[in-house]
Amino acid sequence: NAGVMQNPRHLVRRRGQEARLRCSPVKGHSHVYWYRQLPEEGLKFMVYLQKENIIDESGMPKERFSAEFPKEGPSILRIQQVVRGDSAAYFCASSLYWDTNEQFFGPGTRLTVL
Amino acid sequence: SQQGEEDPQALSIQEGENATMNCSYKTSINNLQWYRQNSGRGLVHLILIRSNEREKHSGRLRVTLDTSKKSSSLLITASRAADTASYFCAAAMNTGFQKLVFGTGTRLLVSP
Numbered sequence: 001n002a003g004v005m006q007n008p009r010h011l012v013r014r015r016g017q018e019a020r021l022r023c024s025p026v027k028g029h030s031h032v033y034w035y036r037q038l039p040e041e042g043l044k045f046m047v048y049l050q051k052e053n054i055i056d057e058s059g060m061p062k063e064r065f066s067a068e069f070p071k072e073g074p075s076i077l078r079i080q081q082v083v084r085g086d087s088a089a090y091f092c093a094s095s096l097y098w099d100t101n102e103q104f105f106g107p108g109t110r111l112t113v114l
Numbered sequence: 115s116q117q118g119e120e121d122p123q124a125l126s127i128q129e130g131e132n133a134t135m136n137c138s139y140k141t142s143i144n145n146l147q148w149y150r151q152n153s154g155r156g157l158v159h160l161i162l163i164r165s166n167e168r169e170k171h172s173g174r175l176r177v178t179l180d181t182s183k184k185s186s187s188l189l190i191t192a193s194r195a196a197d198t199a200s201y202f203c204a205a206a207m208n209t210g211f212q213k214l215v216f217g218t219g220t221r222l223l224v225s226p
Binding site for chain 2: 004031033035041042043044045048055056091093095098102103104105106107108110
């Protein structure tokens with residue numbers, strides 16, 4: 001019963017380095033969502049992707065952040081030149097259809113920027 | 115900010131008591147969902163209520179929705195220590211796809 005997989009679970013980076021977060025959706029799901037959770041807060045939508053396409057990135061910071069979901073392989077959330085404010089938990093979710101009711105969430109990647 | 119609000123922020127009760135959490139949101143929605151998050155873990159989907167529904171039950175969970183007030187409540191009856199977690203409401207906006215706007219969460223502590 002392979003749910004949404006995320007790796008690494010914990011990632012430590014120094015300021016200025018790059019962070020790459022991976023998400024493998026539930027098998028057969030072609031819709032992926034990324035959310036960010038700051039300490040003591042709820043999740044905030046970042047981006048919605050279908051295979052090879054970014055559908056909505058209205059929650060993504062304009063600079064340093066990018067996301068992809070290639071035809072083969074996991075979805076990647078990439079943060080360049082990380083700053084301390086990027087420290088957060090990043091969650092990926094997937095769904096079977098674009099208008100499905102339920103998103104299945106991964107365990108998250110906790111990014112710490114020193 | 116589109117983020118919803120939840121109250122209380124924290125709730126501490128004894129096992130066997132009922133726990134009620136409230137959520138308010140800001141935009142028109144397709145449905146509203148409740149999730150649970152154990153400390154340091156991912157989210158678990160609990161229940162979904164559509165915009166044309168007023169009340170829904172699932173086991174010990176009861177959810178209400180008042181679209182005129184843009185608010186929802188989650189009731190957990192006969193709480194157990196294992197219910198200790200953070201609970202989040204998530205409003206699914208009318209954007210075509212399921213864009214979820216999460217509330218700030220309620221931290222529930224159930225003491226044995």
